[in-house]
Amino acid sequence: MKKLIIFTAITSLFSLPTTADTVMADSVTETTDSSSAAIQWVANIPVVVPGEFITFTGANSGPIKDGMLDIQANGKFSSTPVLLELRYYDDKTGDIGTGVIVGEDASGLGLVKANTITYRVSTVQLTSKLDNDLSGTQAQVLMNNSPVSSNVDIVETDADSWKTSWSIKNKLGSGIEDAVAGDTVTATTVVYADVIFAH
Numbered sequence: 735m736k737k738l739i740i741f742t743a744i745t746s747l748f749s750l751p752t753t754a755d756t757v758m759a760d761s762v763t764e765t766t767d768s769s770s771a772a773i774q775w776v777a778n779i780p781v782v783v784p785g786e787f788i789t790f791t792g793a794n795s796g797p798i799k800d801g802m803l804d805i806q807a808n809g810k811f812s813s814t815p816v817l818l819e820l821r822y823y824d825d826k827t828g829d830i831g832t833g834v835i836v837g838e839d840a841s842g843l844g845l846v847k848a849n850t851i852t853y854r855v856s857t858v859q860l861t862s863k864l865d866n867d868l869s870g871t872q873a874q875v876l877m878n879n880s881p882v883s884s885n886v887d888i889v890e891t892d893a894d895s896w897k898t899s900w901s902i903k904n905k906l907g908s909g910i911e912d913a914v915a916g917d918t919v920t921a922t923t924v925v926y927a928d929v930i931f932a933h
Contacts, residue, residue: 788834788929789823795830801901803921809909811873813921815899820851820927833896834929846932851895853877854926857884858902860910863918872905873921884923900925 781798782790792798801816822831822840834840839847858873875882878899882888902921904910910919 784823784825786825787823787840787931788820788927789830790925790927791819791821791830793817793819795819795821803902803919805910805913805919807913809911809913810904811910811919812903813901815901818898818900818925820896820898820929835893835896836891837893840931849891849930849932851890852928852930853888853890853898854886854928855882855884855900856924856926858921858923861920861922862914863920864914864916866910866912866914866917866919868910868919870908871910872908873902874905875923876901876903898925 784790790798798816798818801814803811803813805811820834822834823829824831834848834851836848836851855875855877858875860868860871860873862868875884877888879901900923902923913919
């Protein structure tokens with residue numbers, strides 16, 4: 735996995751202006767002085783983590799565009815679809831190629847045809863900008879408008895299975911309770927894809 739690691743060091747420096755009237759105190763024998771510095775390590779995980787030969791893009795090889803979440807007054811919600819395309823990728827050059835079409839050769843990569851594409855999607859995580867408790871809210875993931883289970887392999891063999899559409903809605907009996915006006919709710923999930931190439 736390629737990671738962007740950012741190292742940040744925060745230190746505090748306090749100094750007194752030195753003038754003819756300012757005298758710095760000498761250290762006193764057998765005393766203890768202390769100092770501290772806060773440091774932090776931040777890892778920004780990319781939205782798309784490409785493989786060696788494949789990667790996700792948005793529609794027409796463009797960027798992946800966020801979907802919109804529609805929350806009703808009764809707490810029920812649904813989303814607009816997010817479009818994904820699974821394309822060939824060269825991890826040495828960063829070049830993005832054509833779609834991974836099951837049954838067709840991957841020209842130029844030394845790979846024989848893709849036999850299957852297996853998708854898997856993680857459980858949807860809902861967060862509130864105003865820290866509204868959404869821990870009891872459950873979302874149903876839909877792939878190409880059909881409900882799918884989280885963390886379960888979805889094996890595809892159709893030639894057009896490299897193009898997928900992902901959306902969510904509230905699970906039956908679940909919704910966002912006590913929605914606060916002006917709040918921003920974010921739903922996040924991760925879509926995984928594995929491609930098995932013929933030998």
